[in-house]
Amino acid sequence: MNAPADLVRNLLHATLNSYSRTELARYLDVNPATIARWINGQSEPRAYVAQALQQLLQPQAPARSTPAEFTFIDLFAGIGGIRKAFEQEGGQCVFTSEWDSYAQKTYHANNPDGQRIAGDITQVAEADIPPHDVLLAGFPCQPFSIAGVSKKNALGRAHGFADATQGTLFFDVARIIAAHRPRAFVLENVKNLHSHDQGRTFAVILQTLREELGYEVHYRVIDGQHWVPQHRERVVIVGFREPTDFSWDLLQLPENKLPTRMAQVFHRTDGKEPVLAHDGDKFFDHAKGEVNPKYILTDKLWAYLQNYAEKHRAKGNGFGFGLVDANSISRTLSARYYKDGSEILVSRGAGLNPRRLTPRECARLMGYPDDFRIPVSDTRAYKQFGNSVVVPVFREVARMIKPWIVSPKADQG
CATH class of the missing domain: 3.40.50.150 (Vaccinia Virus protein VP39)
Structure with a gap:
């Protein structure tokens, strides 16, 4: 679906008052020449372009209630x-x-x-x-x-x-x-x-x-x-x-008497998972009360990870996947998590393939509040949280x- 060309042209002109064409191209993940074609009406941008530009042009945040220290x-x-x-x-x-x-x-x-x-x-x-x-x-x-x-x-x-x-x-x-x-x-x-x-x-x-x-x-x-x-x-x-x-x-x-556990990170399946307008059902299906099934490992990937771990166990090495449940403390989330999720896999019970963390769960694992927006793809989000603090x-x-x-x-x- 394409965005109305006139709308995008107006948004581009407004945005170019604050950003260079190169900066906009990087932000939108396109070539600068593509932006020129949009401005000149030589091609029509996809719908996400208008949404992304509108987000970039959001009004300035309200002034601080107290002066900065x-x-x-x-x-x-x-x-x-x-x-x-x-x-x-x-x-x-x-x-x-x-x-x-x-x-x-x-x-x-x-x-x-x-x-x-x-x-x-x-x-x-x-x-x-x-x-x-x-x-x-x-x-x-x-x-x-x-x-x-x-x-x-x-x-x-x-x-x-x-x-x-x-x-x-x-x-x-x-x-x-x-x-x-x-x-x-x-x-x-x-x-x-x-x-x-x-x-x-x-x-x-x-x-x-x-x-x-x-x-x-x-x-x-x-x-x-x-x-x-x-x-x-x-x-x-x-x-x-x-x-x-x-x-x-x-x-x-x-001062917690008990250290934090993964239960504080996982999406809640008891009907108490918060509904976040900026997430929608992207990560969690609120109607069904369950994590989106796309995060469950395929039979092929799960078999590969188990075989890989077994091969290294036989050699006396500690390499392999990390399986967590609600009472666990996880391994370090890395920027390569998007590849197979192996360092932190969520157990779904005996006989069931585990799943990856969702990007929202990764955000929580890094201490970000739920009002933190995740406007990028899962792959990019995993890299970003893995590189964060x-x-x-x-x-x-x-x-x-x-x-x-x-x-x-x-x-x-």
Whole structure:
């Protein structure tokens, strides 16, 4: 079904006041030339185009009822999990960068504030980023080439972070910190960052932050399973421009006597599953009170996964699928979950094929509330949640560092 051409042309003209044609093409997953043909009436767009453009043109969110307590920028933002956490603690996002167009779509759907998302951060000048109190970044993990740096050290020559980190995305984090000198930063990465490239990557990062940029730096691996029923360890690095008495001993774990379990994530089949207008029956059939059967594994895939697990058990390996029930804590949800769902399969009882988690269940497993919109395909949603953060973990991090990023304590050092 095609959308009325005049409607789409009007929406395109309105949207192009705020976004470039290239940005729109990435958002709509089409070629820029396709947008030109739509504008010129040479081809007719599908119905989803009008809906997507209308969503992008949603009116700006209402003004905050209370002034923001601090400002932050959101780099390598993904779908906005760290942003959500810091907003919950009174922060205001003043700049966002995320290169993936599908992640941008989900980010826009959940943050309809009219703020543009910068794409490739390597192409953004420091001067184009507004002042901010906190820099947030879940930057990708890359090895550094330190041969040149080692040679300079051997020759007694000085070098800066640009020499050590150029060509990696961490360089962009460092150059923005150097230019803006925010009161604090929060960096997130996989647990393996600590041992990546035989520890050289982490060593360069710490040296850059402490010695080159002059920040007080603290880091810790935090497991998300204290807040959600998922074993998910991530390294969190926080840094302060001024001296503080910050300590990870301030970390407050939830006071639940019993840890969270998968029952809190699963769709409810007792008639109490909430009806979400933005989900409809996409994931859960409310009339039947059951999860959409498309998430149940086929006989062929289930047989393959069982045979694969048995083959490795015979070799003494621990590889294989992870089966969970209502009382379980799951393995780590990964970005490859869309392939076969093997790391977290939901048991449906003896003799029945298990099923994958639905994207809504993945959202819950990452600590997102049910009002979080999922405007992309299942495949994209699985990748996005697998790459995201456990939101309540970072709300706790925001709470911990807040005393040193808001006035007057932040100004006192």
